[in-house]
Every structure is written in C-alpha cells, then in structure tokens.
Amino acid sequence: MTTRADRITALLAQNFAPSVLEVRDDSAMHAGHAGARPAGETHYSVLMVAESLGGKTRVARSREVHALLAAEFGQGLHALALTLRTPDEQARLTP
Numbered sequence: 097m098t099t100r101a102d103r104i105t106a107l108l109a110q111n112f113a114p115s116v117l118e119v120r121d122d123s124a125m126h127a128g129h130a131g132a133r134p135a136g137e138t139h140y141s142v143l144m145v146a147e148s149l150g151g152k153t154r155v156a157r158s159r160e161v162h163a164l165l166a167a168e169f170g171q172g173l174h175a176l177a178l179t180l181r182t183p184d185e186q187a188r189l190t191p
Contacts, residue, residue: 100137100168107164108144115183116145122177138174145186154180
C-alpha cells in the first residue's frame with residue numbers, strides 16, 4: 097500500500113519532470129485542527145522546481161497542481177502548501 101506522499105510524489109514527478117521534488121507530511125503539526133484526521137495524511141508541503149512551470153503565474157501553477165491532485169483532495173487531503181519554482185527562480189535564491 098502506498099502512502100499519500102508517495103502518490104503525490106509520483107503524480108508530480110510524472111506530470112512535471114521536476115529537478116527538485118520534496119513532499120513533506122505535516123499532518124502531525126495540525127492535529128486537532130480543521131481537516132485533521134487521527135490517521136494523518138491530511139496536510140502536506142511541497143517544494144517543486146521544474147522547467148515546465150516556466151511562463152506560468154503562481155496562481156496558474158497552483159491551479160495545475162491542485163487539479164492534478166483533485167482525487168487526493170476528494171479522499172481526505174485537506175491542505176497543501178506549495179512552493180513552485182523554475183530552475184532559474186530557485187537558482188536566484190541559492191547563494
């Protein structure tokens with residue numbers, strides 16, 4: 097059985113071919129909050145760096161990821177914190 101983090105990682109990797117992809121389960125930090133479930137797997141943070149994000153606004157990038165993960169939202173994913181950058185944007189942040 098795969099975890100939600102595994103499924104999110106696989107979908108993003110397949111659809112965006114990122115050079116950097118970090119998916120972190122933050123559910124434990126949200127225990128007792130809205131949308132949290134005792135079993136977890138409800139709150140995630142994603143850092144994705146992909147050339148395919150170029151030429152898209154931050155809103156368009158987020159909408160694309162949310163659309164791709166619609167089934168996960170329908171099955172208990174409650175919150176997704178997204179950091180979505182192109183390689184050039186990421187390079188400007190790295191000294």
